[in-house]
Amino acid sequence: MTPGRRSSTFTRLLRHGFTDPSAAERLLDGPELTPVRNDPVLLEALGATADPDLALHGLVRLLEAQPTPTDHRELLDTLIAAKPLRDRLLGVLGASAALADHLARHPADWQALVTYEPQDLHPGLAEFERGLAEAADPVSLRVAYRRCLLSIAARDVCGTTDLAETAAELADLATATLRTALAMAQAHAPEDTAACRLAVIAMGKCGGHELNYVSDVDVIFVAEATEGTTEAKALTAATRLASHLMRICSETTVEGSIWPVDANLRPEGRNGPLVRTLSSHLVYYQRWAKTWEFQALLKARPVAGDADLGQAYVDALQPLVWQAADRENFVADVQKMRRRVVENIPASEVERELKLGPGGLRDVEFAVQLLQLVHGRTDQTLRSGTTLDALQALAAGGYVGREDAARLDEAYRFLRTMEHRIQLYRLRRTHLVPAAEEDQRRLGRSLGLRTDPVAELNREWKRHTGVVRRLHEKLFYRPLLDAVAQLAPGEARLSPEAARERLVALGYADPAAALRHLEALASGVTRKAAIQRTLLPVLLGWFADSADPDAGLLNFRKVSDALGKTPWYLRLLRDEGAAAENLARVLSAGRLAPDLLMRAPEAVALLGDGDGTGTRGGGLEPRERTPLEQEILAAVGRAENAGQGVTAARGVRRRELFRTAAADIVGSYGTETNPAEADQGALVDRVGAAVSDLTAATLAGTLRAVVRDGWGDTLSTRFAIIGMGRFGGHELGYGSDADVLFVHEPQDGVDEHEAAAAANKVVAEMRRLLQLPSSDPPLLIDADLRPEGKSGPLVRTLKAYEAYYRRWSLVWESQALLRAEQVAGDEDLGRRFTDLIDPLRYPAHGLGEDAVREIRRLKARMESERLPRGADPKLHTKLGPGGLSDVEWTVQLLQLRHGWELPGLRTTRTREALAAAREAGLLSAEEAETLDEAWVLATRVRNAVMLVRGRAGDTFPTEPRELAAVGRYLGYGAGHAGDMLDAYRRTARRARTVVEDVFYGDSP
Template identity: 75%
Template sequence: MVMQGGRGDSRVRRLLRAGFTDPKAAAGLLDSPVLSAVRSDGVLIDALGSAADPDLALRGLARLAEAQGDATGGPARLLETVQAAKPLRDRLLAVLGSSEALADHLVRHSDQWRTLAAFETRDLHPGPQEFEAALAGAEDPDALRVAYRGALLTIAARDMTGTTAFAEAAAELADLASATLAAALRIAAGEAPRGAASCRLAVIGMGKCGGRELNYVSDVDVVLVAEPAEGHGEQTALQAATRLAARMMRICSDTTAEGTIWPVDANLRPEGRNGPLVRTLTSHLAYYHRWAKTWEFQALLKARPVAGDPGLGEEYCRAVAPLVWQAAERDNFVPDVQQMRRRVERSIPAAQLERELKLGPGGLRDVEFAVQLLQLVHGRTDPDLRSPTTLTALADLAAGGYVGRQDAAALDASYRFLRTVEHRIQLYRLRRTHLMPEDPAELRRLGRSLGFTSDPVTELTRAWKRHTAVVRRLHEKLFYRPLLDAVAQLEAGQVRLGTEAARQRLEALGYADPAAALRHLKALASGVSRKAAIQRTLLPVLLDRFADSADPDAGLLGFRKVSDALGTTPWYLRLLRDEGAAAENLARVLSAGRLAPDLLLRAPEAVALLGDPEGLRPRPAQALTQEVLAAVGRADRAEQAVAVARGVRRRELFRTAAADIVGAYTPGGTPGHEEQAAALDTVGDALTALNAATVAGALRAATAAGWGDTLPTRFAVIAMGRFGGHEMSYGSDADVLFVHEPRAGEDEQLAARAALAVATELRRLLQLPTSDPPLVIDADLRPEGRSGPLVRTLEGYAAYYRRWALTWESHALLRALPVAGDPGVGERFTRLIDPLRYPEGGLGEEAVREVRRLKARMEAERLPRGADPATHTKLGRGGLSDIEWTVQLLQLRHAWSEPSLRTTRTRPALAAARDAGLLDAEDARVLDEAWVLASRVRNAVMLVRGRPSDTFPSDARELAAVARYLGYEPGAARQQDTGSGGQMLDDYRRTTRRARAVVERLFYEG
């Protein structure tokens, strides 16, 4: 009966204060007959309130009391003991309040609660022998399952009451697993004694079992090795050992009315599930010597004999240990391990990524991979680092100076927290899961189990996010700091590892010339100066980025050159130290190719742009032009003026390239096509603006040099091609036309001579030798091409176009756009050419055929000899020319009636044609995708090689750097990889092949 009135309300309030979420139901349960003996026990209510889930603990206690039969003394005996014995009360209620599965087990085996009352201080930290003794009476599989759950119950009780911490609980779980495997093997051998007598079988624990850091619920990874017993043949022994091992695994894995223990997973064996379940030691070693992959040696780091023949198990571990500690000498060792970690992350469903405690970013695997990588690299020469247990290995790394003590302490704390959270989640239903729950009630129980009591859900979430952030940050950094610390001390002889060991580490990181890299590191970080101290804090982050790039050597060399140039400048190292983004951005820029580092080394002060969030945004075109014109106006000579203009261009070219490399134009993670296209448009606009400003500056200098302020004609520069389309790449020439209009009252011949002199001087100034990427002025698209006058008047252009204009000239004029000089002349030129490029009624059929013939002839004649037509970005199949001519033909035919087509830009024209129904959405998408990809490849090649090209590089490192710019993971462009330059080139061919099919249909047939 539930009490009514004030007394009942008081009780409900007390239950609420104790942590019950449904106090009325709890009060009703306390008043039930089965719990009547303890309904008023305030001590019990307080004890229930200490449980992770008081409601769950109370329900479990009621169920357990109901299950007590006369043979066990009935409910009264249980409740009397619980009331009288605080240790039992704390243990039992802690288990009942955290594990529904163990409550179910106690209800089924209602006398096992007594084990929680029985264990003494000497039993608080049992090892393998104690667990083997606990399981010794199990003579059949079901008895083993019951005994296993009973032992698990005691581990959980110690864990949930704080008697043991995470590390001890994980070790006990691993020891219990070892004892369980031994018991299962004993039962299997008892079922087939003759077979068991013919072989020696050793069970090698792997993974968390081998490392003595097992979860509550986990597959138990094993490798099985066998040898014939004396007097028996190898084949017979292997067959018997295989049957014995398979039966042992089934005993542990099968599910019966008593549940299951855990799956035994032998897939870490040689050849995985395709290989024999059991091998001899000789067969194991032959496989590891010849066929094993990097990850298999990483797995063997945790190998430990856990059951079966102990002598054979030890022999196996002694034999494979040297192979483990030589693994870091394998080709591509570090990239292989890093790639494996990335593959694990990519395998997580997107909906689960943020909840993954184990595999997600900042999760347990980040800690384990980082620690194992450090062990495998440094453990070759330092045997103290060879522990299979993650936290022990981390402590050893810190003690040896391979990891900073603060970093190690932070990583230790975060790993313990995340593993404890994982344990608590699994303990509830004894299910294998690594996902943070979403249900508020489950989060509340989880938070309370970790000691968060005032606002469990909020406190838990905050702590979880904090620890994952710590793990991710340190995971990114950990592999590189120990190397730097060693190198920094080499001169003083204070480091245990010599130059050869440091060289090997650099080689493992991917440096092709580790001796040179070592010299750079010593020059940067040796000594006791403040500069060296700051470098020692910076270089781990930079080395991380360099090692993750296509050319680590170039990145490190570039950093040394920049540091040599700016090292004495007070703000330089302070900027890199205090603005984390600046150091990381600098590392990425220096290791991405030649163009950006070359620009930076000619103007090292541009490093300042990398630390300012606004620094990587492109400047407005008008502001750039004003800056250039003002600087030119202050110069004494034309050559000095153009040098100033080039200086501005150099700085802006670096700003654009750096922003492009670090992804400033595509914030928010991995960009899709629309984001990549928008970034490409931003680059095109920025390059067009800075080149237009440079041309404007050269025009001002050329005018002032010969004519001062008295030029007898108005002069304008008309951009053509990619310049006019705002689609310039890093290596594009500037196609232009020069046009002038004599001032009123001026002699026309004098005006013509002045205009020619200005155009000629402008070209001369921009062609002066320079170490910067040149801005080539190309005026060959003018009437009559190279044979025609360099400059014409507006009237001259009008007369020519009226009488002589050819279809190709109308075609070329589609991109004409005034960019410098007299704006009125530019505007009048635009009005003049509009009827040619947007002809009323569209192109006639003969003109359309002419355009097609021109395109076909260009394809046949202009593709460079030896170039692959499938991968040439400009003239190849489905490349830029294909798509642009297709779009421009649509403009020539329809822009007279469809004003939205009157644009100099390819992508807006393509979108306008789609919106006007001139091509369907899918064709437009295919063409846009190919145009963006080919344009990005051109930019990538220029960034990587420092010179323009329309073909993919043949050099493996350059090809890898292009792949990185395009968003492929490290290794995706290595020729030796099956998915290789492979994957990038296949994607390019597939994309452009689809585009070519559309071009064939729309351009040549439509």
């Protein structure tokens, strides 16, 4: 061959799309391929395939495998003369290395592609059954199956059949295969065959007549006894037949396997019997089945065995399928199932996951099935097991907009065709888009993308998944808007009854009120209404994810009414991605946060990127003590009197309480982009620190306002506020009072009586101003932990405290002082107070046994006397066994006994003291972890109760929606409140065991 000739062939091959023209040229130089090399039509046909190099290599192997020169010549002649064969055979060879392997092993099978008969161009079940009829054993069945598959693939890659037709043909081939395999099993065991009637029900994509090239074939088996046979014997016989059928299809032979037959969708899954009677199936689905099992039955279709029994199965179960949407938490269950699927995808595969990833095939299928189950109860035209047929029916019935349905149909077809081409290459079950460039090139070309196949493929793939992601939620929620608002062209209008059905399925208790809210928000032609129509479909979904969607929608309407004329409000929700979802979570999580927001709706700005103070970047991050106090003191400084100053301080407190509550809710619920905070302790610490710092800053501002108004810049006595209890421990909750002590010290030359009168007046005015009726929540100051309690002076001098503690102090007061920390006022005076009490709370050489017994006696008395009448002790978060009191008293006893020698125990914070006790060996790691877990959980429950009910409480709510909302805050899905209560009891029980050993035991 001359260099010029070689150069010309090389150039032609390169032009035709060969990526390795040198290797292709070497193959074509063989004398047996001269006709191919010299025929421009054949070269052009090779270049038209998905992978010309692969196609040429497969053709060479097929020619080499021909048994005689005559056969070799016949194949070449037919390729040159017959364009249909040329396109089909080369198309398959360029798309599927696995089918090329099959042709190399069975070289006569290429003739299956030489056909012009209509029934061969568009075969049905009967044609496939004839194609498999001659198979006498599992090995020959595999060969016949591949031969049929070869013809399906040829029609597919040549465009003779579209996606829906190809998937239907694959399902028909699977049906024919199941029938042939069952016939083989029955012929092998005639006695078993005679003993039972066995029907095979296809599920999943096979049942839906939309199968992939390589997929498990999901089935359910149902059997009945024949006359004269007991049920037990019939089920045993049917189980043997079903097992044999599964082995025939699934086992690997010299010809490989066909596909796994998967029966795990049956009642009880892999733990249940392989075969049941029809009545047994019915009992299971009527009593025990979960929502997803009814969703799976949408696609049930009898395909093999006893046709009458199979149809009886479907007829008996279909009514139950269409009642599934009436089940409690139906939509939540379906959506939870979808989220669980996504969460189980390995992180390294999410971006390449074609089926299960965001915007993937499963999103389309779940959305369509959800709509079918809701509206198919009353509209039988929706009862199709095939996704594209069901989507078309939903559009025809007005449940989905025509334009949305068309775009989703296009996306689904493209993604399913991608999936088919990926699987066809190696005939392996996969849903991952290949990462290698050469694989993406072949895939892109197989889809008709020829200019820049890799770039075009990725662009089209991302475009279609983007469409699915946007429409996935809109499909369900948007028509609710259009039921009450002005229609855009191509949008669906639900009837009032259909809209009500959909809202009830979403968990709305008052669908009529919900529709009124939607109408008020979205009706009209204003720009505001247009933005609302864009926002509401997504917001409705987020509301439905909560325990009280009605409250979420009502609260959103209230906020929107209050801010309707504010130019930035809807723009914030539309343009700042997190703001809308954060608002939906906050408005539907309970009463406290919405109540705080309604008092000053402009605080909704905190949910975006701003911090609500005119700067950017703060968002929901709780602010630290110093900037909070600076803001409050500056506001007090601008006020004309103490009343205005404290009003300003309370306003800041209200705003920051909302910020903290909103951050807590969003962190507990999670969002689409940020999962729920996994570290429950961190959530508790964040709330405790934020509310405690906010309370301290508010007291500091109130003290400044009162002193400035009554005494100018200098009070006649130095004055400090000491935080006690949870306040001193930086562990305040949303509904906590501020436990404090007040200490003062007269300025030099000031009479003690005059100083005491001034200090008492300051305290009285602070308490009055912080409790005045207002749109802002009051801050209650509780000084009952002072010496002599309510009977003692409200304010004492440092010397008076010293005298009292030296002469009269009781052990419970030493225990209470463990939490004392200066929080506002004169820092030097506060430090001297804590120096004064250190010997009391960390007594030298610890507590004597008498003192230990007294503490235990007080604890036992409190348990028996203070628990509210009628309360369930096991669910009381404060006083119940294993609750807050148990943990805190146990930790505090260790502090009293060992704080003098272990500096780590000298802290006002419970969790810090627990960690120090563990590090010092006073608690084992397991004991410390058990107590910490119980304390964190009990605190979380108390915070949840306050968020949900808007008032403090130490027990779980009894009202179902409130209990569900507490559960949602704690991470429990709809319908799992019982699991939450069981988990609390278990956690508290374990903690109580530690308390019995450490607090009440004999350990030092």
